[in-house]
Every structure is written in C-alpha cells, then in structure tokens.
Amino acid sequence: MIDDLGAAPAGLVVTAVPAGGGVRLVVVGEVDVISAGQFREYLGGALDIGPAALTVDLAGVTFLDSSGLSALVYAHHRARDERVPFVVADPQPQVRRLLDVTGLLTVLTEQG
DSSP states (O other): OGGGGOOOOTTEEEEEEEETTEEEEEEEEEESTTTHHHHHHHHHHHHHTOOSOEEEEEEEEEEEOHHHHHHHHHHHHHHHHTTOOEEEEOOOHHHHHHHHHTTOHHHHHSOO
16 A cells, blocks of 8 residues: 555655546655655555556656656556556656656656
8 A cells, every 4th residue: 555655765755646546646856766766665556556547746856867767667667567557747847858868758758
C-alpha cells in the first residue's frame, strides 16, 4: 500500500491523490540518488494497488537526475506490462529538458 512506505527522504514529498479510479502521485522536491530509491518504492506501491491509471505529477520537482529517470522508466515498463495507463504530467522546464534530451519526453508524457 502506498501509505505504508513511510516518510520519503528529506527534500522529497510524494502525495497520492485518488483520480477517477486511478492514482495521481504529486511529487515535490528533488529526485536524486538519495531519494530515487524511495521514489521508486512509491511508484511501485501505487501500481501495487491496481489503479485504473497512474499519473506522476512533476510540477513540484525542482531537480531530477538519472536515478530519478530510472525510477520513472521502471514504473513506465511495469505499468505497460500490467496494462495500466501511465503518464508523467507537468514537468518543470529543467525536468522537461532532461526528459527531452534523453528521448523520454514523448514516451513518458503522452498517454497512449
């Protein structure tokens, strides 16, 4: 269950919001090598409950590194395998640039 994961590392807050049978994870702070493991657990926990869809709202993320990207790719692949629509929403300009440079912008931000 999402709520059983405990507190995220300092600098990262993840809130699960029900969204029409799905889950919207609202992420605030920095997703880096220190917090990415916990972030991945939150993503996995959200998928564990079998949502109709999973949206990861990055509007409040001020920094995302390669370990954060890895967590998003993990969740994207797992959601695809479980046939759960997955989308990353509202990335800040610096996060959007990183997603674009790595070729993940379209893959993660478009519902398909």
